[in-house]
Every structure is written in structure tokens, then in C-alpha cells.
Amino acid sequence: MDGMIQAIIQGLLLGGLYAAVGLGMSMIFGIVKITNLAHGDFLVLACYISLLFMGVFHSSPLTTLIVVVPIMFFIGFGVQRTMLNKVIGRGDEPPLLITFGISIIIQNLLLYFFTANAQKLASPLLLKSFSAGTVSIPVLYLISCIIGVAIILALGVFMKGTYLGKAIRATSDDTEAATLMGVNIKSTFGVAMGISMVTAGVAGVLIGSLFNFYPSSGSTYLIVAFAVVVIGGIGSIYGTLWAGIIFGLAQVVGGFVFGAAFQQLVGYAVLLIMLIVRPQGLFSK
Amino acid sequence: MTKLKTNNVSKGNMARYIGIAAIVAILLSLPAWGGKYAVMMVMLMGIYIALGQMWNLLAGYSGLISLGQQMYIGVGAFTVAVTSNYLGLPLPLGLVCGGLVSMAIAIGLSYLLLRMKGMYFAIATWMFAEAMVLVFVSIQFLGKGQGLFITAARKLQAADVYYYSIAILIISTVVVVVLLRSKIGLGLFAIRDNDTAAETSGVPQFRSKLYCMMVSSFITGVIGGVYYMSQVWIQPYAAFSISWTVAAVFIVVIGGIGTITGPIIGGVIYVFLSQYLSTLSQIGSLSQVILGVIAVAVILLAPKGIVGTVQNRFGFEIISVRRWMGKYTDRLPEPTEA
Structure with a gap:
């Protein structure tokens, strides 16, 4: 029974982080109306960037966010401005194929420079935990969950409260009207992708300090992000949070019940059921 | 006018079938002499x-x-x-x-x-x-x-x-x-x-x-x-x-998506390119990076691929899947200048 409660708590905490994994993908799908098949690979790229700077600064993974966040923003902005903006309005396929190409490029570049070995962002917090009654709460899971939820709330405030946020929402509602009101669409899309990559970068650094990662880990997290988008409903920021928690719980509790080897398969099964029962998402309007 | 057009098409077809038959014959006999x-x-x-x-x-x-x-x-x-x-x-x-x-x-x-x-x-x-x-x-x-x-x-x-x-x-x-x-x-x-x-x-x-x-x-x-x-x-x-799908995407995108000859040309290029890249030492996974970069560049610069671009330029298809409208041309509306 204690094991079960432990699994539920871990699943809840992991869920907050999963929400952050899917947040950027949901946002881009809602605003720019393209699917970023490289979302998971960008996340893994952030892990490796963090690893690199940990070596340079001799610092903890969370400190490297100071450099990872701006780098990820400019990567996102650059990819959107130089490539994806060029194929907008040409239908679904070209952006899908371009991001698929980027996914392959990132994955194999990482494989070339860092080999296929498992890596981990060594954090002094990894093994620390505190006990609440009979269960122990791992500190790093808690921190990840808090940061994950904080990004979601921050993004919500940003979208509601700032000019840029309003411009992004206006563009997503009616591109033509937004243009007439003086919004620069191309750069708005660039900023949106930059923000999306920042969320992926933060999520990536947290994932990298909790779990082993490989150059090929991108597809695993793409599927997590996809699950969050599908369960949460497209473009719904707070739906993303609930979706992350549902998916995280399903994976960890499923892994506890059926054995760790089935953790991923249980996640896929939940996603599958969602796709059959309610493909438009639980929280879409 | 209409008649002239249909004649051209059938003559083109004849040459096309002979060409295809010759290629098939070469392919079938290759192990004997290659x-x-x-x-x-x-x-x-x-x-x-x-x-x-x-x-x-x-x-x-x-x-x-x-x-x-x-x-x-x-x-x-x-x-x-x-x-x-x-x-x-x-x-x-x-x-x-x-x-x-x-x-x-x-x-x-x-x-x-x-x-x-x-x-x-x-x-x-x-x-x-x-x-x-x-x-x-x-x-x-x-x-x-x-x-x-x-x-x-x-x-x-x-x-x-x-x-x-x-x-x-x-x-x-x-x-x-x-x-x-x-x-x-x-x-x-x-x-x-x-x-x-x-x-x-x-x-x-x-x-x-x-x-x-x-x-x-x-x-x-x-x-x-x-x-x-x-x-x-x-x-x-x-x-x-996933590299199987990567290969398929590369082949079709390079050759020309939505054409029959596209994958043929793309496939030939893919095999030559990947064999060449595999002979280079030290390249490892960079070969996949090169394939990815080429595919992305083609989508951005020539979205119709090799075959689609050539077809647009010269207006002819080697193997067409369009229904041959020859006998219905009298029913078609007059083409208008674009």
C-alpha cells in the first residue's frame, strides 16, 4: 500500500514536469498551426547543452539554465524565421517533413559528437529526499514539478498580460486582422517558437537530471509531448497541466502495477484510449 | 487540332513502352553479365x-x-x-x-x-x-x-x-x-x-x-x-x-512527392549517396545528418523534388497516372491563358 502511495506521489510530481514537456508543442500547434516533430529532440539537445556548460562552469544543472534558456530561445527563433516561416500556407505536409528532417539532423549530430552512451546531468539533489509519514518525497522530483507548474503559470500570465502575449494570441485567432492591426506575423511566430523552445529547454534540463538520456531519446519525449497535447486539448495552457498529471500518473502507477518494463507501454495505451474515446482532448472547449 | 494531339500522345506512349521494356530487360539480365x-x-x-x-x-x-x-x-x-x-x-x-x-x-x-x-x-x-x-x-x-x-x-x-x-x-x-x-x-x-x-x-x-x-x-x-x-x-x-522511414522520406522528397518516377530517381540517388557516404571513414552518423540537410533544403527550395521541377519546366511525364483524356478532349473546356 505504501508502495502504491509512493507511486501516486511520484506520478503526480512527474506529471507537473510532463506538462512542461508538452507545453511548447501544444502552444506551437495552437498558434503557428504546425506540428513540431523535433520537439523531443530539441529537449534532448538542451540536455546536452546543459551537460557541456556544466563541464565549463563546474556548476549544477539548474545553474546552466542561465545559458541554456537564451540559447534555446535563439535556436527556436532562428529555426522559425529561416525555415518554418517559409513553408507556412503550403499545407500540412512541408512543415511536418521539415521538422522531421530537423529531428533526424539533431539526433545524429548528437550521436556524432557525444556517442550513443547514456548521459546524466549529475545533480547534488538527486539522492536527497524527505519523508512525509510513511512515504519519502524525492527533492528533485518536487523541484521539477514546481518549476514545471511555474513555467505554465508564467506562460499563462505572459499570454494574458503582455503586449507580445496579446499579439501572439491575436495572430493565432485571426492572422489577417492581426496583420492589419500592425502585428509583425513572421517575427511573432519566431518569438512564439523561441518561447516554446525555452519551455522545452527548461523541461529538458530537469528531465536530464532525473533520468538517463541518449541522442535517440527525442522520440520518447515527443510521444510524451504528443500525449499531453492530445489529452489536454490543443492550445489550452492549463489543460496541458492536467494532461501532464494524468499521463505521469498513468505511467508511474502503471509501471508500479505491471513492472517497470511496461511503464512506456502503459503510457502508449493511455494515449491510444484517449485517441479512440476523445481525440479532441479532455479540456478543449 | 485534337487529332494531332492524340497522335502525339500515342507515339510518345510507344517510345515510352519500348524504353521501359528495355530497362526491364537490362535489369533481368544483369546478374548474367554484371x-x-x-x-x-x-x-x-x-x-x-x-x-x-x-x-x-x-x-x-x-x-x-x-x-x-x-x-x-x-x-x-x-x-x-x-x-x-x-x-x-x-x-x-x-x-x-x-x-x-x-x-x-x-x-x-x-x-x-x-x-x-x-x-x-x-x-x-x-x-x-x-x-x-x-x-x-x-x-x-x-x-x-x-x-x-x-x-x-x-x-x-x-x-x-x-x-x-x-x-x-x-x-x-x-x-x-x-x-x-x-x-x-x-x-x-x-x-x-x-x-x-x-x-x-x-x-x-x-x-x-x-x-x-x-x-x-x-x-x-x-x-x-x-x-x-x-x-x-x-x-x-x-x-x-526510424531510419527506414527517414530513407523513404528522403527518396520521395528528393525525387518528387506525388509522382511515380520521383521515388525511382530518389531511390537511385539514395543508394549511390548512402554507399558513397559509407565509404568515407570517420563520418559515422553524419551521413544521416547530410541526408537530413539535403531533404530539408529540397523542401525549402524545390518543394516538388527533381521530377516535379522537371515536369513543371518541360511539361512532360514519363509515367503518368493521370487518366488519358484523349478521347474526351472534345468535351473539355477550351484551355484559357493563365
């Missing part, structure tokens, strides 16, 4: 062109971007191994079984997949392929991650596999042309251009796409079987690797 290396290269081309044709049938004509073609490759290969190792079936029968098992999986998944569009379809196919490899590496009689040998394939000569590959090349191309020239193909073009209008006009959308998925999965399953007969050993993570 070197070992040439036979191997053309064998690979046959496999990759067929792979491209099958991805193109989904992506280029039905609007279904599949990122899970490796699922059928893996299933087809393992079926050949299981039927020949455990059941003692001859290899050709094993290939057909591989195709049938792949097709059965596709039919099962289609009820779910064909409700989805765009990214949902793409990621769901990818997810199924990832889930499939997790299942395959946990089953004892499939080697549990160590893979399987196709024992009977050890006795095969290079030329045997070569003929399987040429057969699959010809069959895949002919099947796509025949399918697209049929009523189903006409419906697919209508769906691709405007699915709501097509549906209202009575095109059975679900059934048309299902046929495409069935054909694509069957032949891709057979391709997996043929390729792993030449390799003898099936490594599950390689058989279910």
Missing part, C-alpha cells in the same frame, strides 16, 4: 525504390504522412524468419506471409489511424512502431532483443535475392500505377484536393485510404522480408529503426 558490386547496388535500389513508392502512395496521393513504415519492415522480416525457422515454410511463401501479417496489422490499426489527419496520423504511426519494437524485443521465440537468423537464407545466392528485389520493384511500381489509374485513384486525387467536396460527391474516403494502407503495408512487409533475407540476421532495433 559484377558483384553492380548486382548488390541494383538489389538495394530495388528495395529502396519500392520502399519509397509505398510511402509515396500514402503521403503523396492519400495525404497520410506515415512515420511508422519501419513497423511493417520489422514485422515482415520477423515473419519470414518465424515461418521458415519454426514452420519450415519455403522463403517465397514466408515473404507472402510477412506481407499478409503486416497488412493484417495495418487493417487493425486503420480503424483508429484513418480517423486522424495530419500530425495525429504521423505521430500515431510513429508511436505504434515504437510500441511494436518494445513488444518484439520482449518475446522469447523472437530472440528477445538478440534478433533471429533466417537460417534458410544462408543458402541463397546474391542473384536470388536480386531477383526478389527486382520483382518487388516492378510489382510495387505497377501496383501503384494501376491503383491510381483506377476509380480508387481518381477518388484519392479528389480527396487530396478537397476532402469535403469529394465525400459529398460520393467518394468513399475511408475505403479508398484503407486500400492504400493495405497495399502499402503488404508490400513494405515483403520489402522487409527481402532485405533481411540478404542480411540473414535480423537485429530488431535496426529492423524497427
